[in-house]
Amino acid sequence: MRAARPVLVAYTLAVALWCGGKATLGAVVAPVVFRTVAAPASADAMTRVFRRFDTVALACALVAICCEAWLVLRARAPAPGRLVRARPIALGIATVAAAVGASWLSPAIERLHLGGAVRGFGPDGLELERLHAWAERLAKGELLLLVGLLSLIVLHGTTIAHASHGTNKEANVRGPEAHDA
Numbered sequence: 545m546r547a548a549r550p551v552l553v554a555y556t557l558a559v560a561l562w563c564g565g566k567a568t569l570g571a572v573v574a575p576v577v578f579r580t581v582a583a584p585a586s587a588d589a590m591t592r593v594f595r596r597f598d599t600v601a602l603a604c605a606l607v608a609i610c611c612e613a614w615l616v617l618r619a620r621a622p623a624p625g626r627l628v629r630a631r632p633i634a635l636g637i638a639t640v641a642a643a644v645g646a647s648w649l650s651p652a653i654e655r656l657h658l659g660g661a662v663r664g665f666g667p668d669g670l671e672l673e674r675l676h677a678w679a680e681r682l683a684k685g686e687l688l689l690l691v692g693l694l695s696l697i698v699l700h701g702t703t704i705a706h707a708s709h710g711t712n713k714e715a716n717v718r719g720p721e722a723h724d725a
């Protein structure tokens with residue numbers, strides 16, 4: 545079970561970077577930039593930031609998928625419980641959300657900005673407003689999934705730690721150093 549620890553660390557770091565980056569962009573960077581930088585420069589800057597983060601999110605998703613696949617394929621016995629099955633499902637849905645954002649929403653928003661659209665003004669501005677609302681909803685859903693996924697990964701790591709240290713009374717009396725011998 546010790547072989548799973550580096551994989552769990554990589555998995556945790558990938559999802560934490562993805563989750564933290566998404567939260568930071570949406571809750572800190574975007575509001576500050578849109579309040580302090582004049583339009584259209586603020587929209588142009590944030591479009592570039594979100595497009596660049598799309599690449600980071602997809603790279604994190606790829607690392608997470610590889611780690612999840614390793615954990616599933618290397619498991620000695622099928623893990624019981626709904627929580628274990630929830631982990632790959634949450635990862636899959638979050639990955640689809642990131643892919644939709646990166647391949648459809650971000651490029652469409654970028655095209656509208658480059659075409660001079662202003663949110664809420666004219667047909668292009670209304671389309672921009674609609675796409676922006678979808679991007680916000682998708683990002684919030686993705687963030688919730690990532691927080692849940694991170695919790696499931698931590699729970700999985702705790703389960704592995706208990707399994708490798710033993711949970712019976714004799715093992716607890718001897719202490720963890722007895723297991724390393």
